[in-house]
Amino acid sequence: MNRPIVLVGVGEMGGVFARGFLRAGHPVFPVTRAMDLNAAAMAVHDPVLVLVAVAEADLHPVLAELPETWRDRVALLQNELLPRDWRRHGLEHPTVISVWFEKKRGREVKVILPSPAHGPGAGLLATALERLDIPARVLDSEAELLEELVLKNLYILVSNICGLAVGGTVGELWQAHRGLALEVAADVLALQEHLTGHGLDHERLVAGLAQAFAADASHQCQGRSAPQRLQRALEQADAAGLAVPALRRIRAETA
Known part of the structure; x- marks a missing residue:
């Protein structure tokens, strides 16, 4: 039998990965x-992967x-995730996946793009999703x-923040409110x-x-x-002097 996988968080997204595993x-x-x-770690002390799928x-x-005992086998999938989020906890090389599919309660999985993953357990995550016909x-x-x-963060923040101003769909946003x-x-x-502390290729990211x-x-x-999301972005910008x-x-128009 294959080694077990620990799933921390058993919501909609966790349920998808559980079926795949x-x-x-x-x-x-x-x-x-x-x-x-800690009690869970005593019960399952040698999992091949610990997927954190909490809110x-x-x-x-x-x-x-x-x-x-779990720190060297962690996998992460949260939105608005950046390296600083795991490094503040002393995690240097976790497995990370940028999820490009949705799972809402009572609905089937909806794929937008293939989900990219990196790290020691990336192949395992990709295999699990492929068992469900979800590309990775x-x-x-x-x-x-x-x-x-960064691309996933860009997608989430642009769509959500622009949505506060104009509503509608992302297709309508790009067609009618591209500026x-x-x-x-x-x-x-x-x-x-x-x-991130890195320069970014703006043109390539906007194309993505x-x-x-x-x-x-x-x-x-x-x-x-x-x-x-808008409030958090503004707080981060204030702290950075941006x-x-x-x-x-x-924010002023929608307050």
């Missing part, structure tokens, strides 16, 4: 936020409590991973450069954004967490 022949040990991580707000509390790809380098994470989308994208990329919009043009721009004029204008 099971189809790939791995026992899955689910851990909810109500369970003690965004729970990520840092979970990583802070992560048992020592394994990246060759941390530099590729960084660009993929606004590009203004917001410039602000978001300036913020991402500060948060357009590709993602085209892949699911009917996707609604404004998610439930859009106001919080102007981000489009973000500040949208």
Whole structure:
């Protein structure tokens, strides 16, 4: 029998991966936020992978409590994720996947783009998704991973923040309000450069954004967490001393 996989967080996204792991022949040990991580680590002390699939707000509390025996086999999939998020917890080379599919309660999985992954468990994640006919790809380098994470952040922030101003779908945003989308994208990329400490290829990332919009043009721009995403971006910009004029204008117009 294959070695077990620990799944921390058993929501919609965790459920998708659990089915994939099971189809790939791995026992899955689910851990909810109500369970003690150290007790779980004593029960499953040698998993091949520990996938953290909790809500965004729970990520840092979970990583802070992560048992020592699990730290070298962690995999992450949260939105708005950057290397600084795992490095603050002393994790240097976790497995990370940028998820480009949606799973809503009572609905089938909806794929937008193939999901890229990097790290020691990237092949396992890709295999699990492929068992469910969800496309995935394994990246060759941390530099590729960084660009993929920034692209996903760009997609989430541009669509959500622009959605506060104009509503509608990402297809409508790109067709009818492209100037606004590009203004917001410039602000978001300036913020991402500060948060990552790396210069970014703006032209390539905006082209990737357009590709993602085209892949699911009917996707609604404004998610439930859009106001919080804008607020967090502005707080980060204030701390960095960044102007981000489009973000500040949208905040003023929608307050």
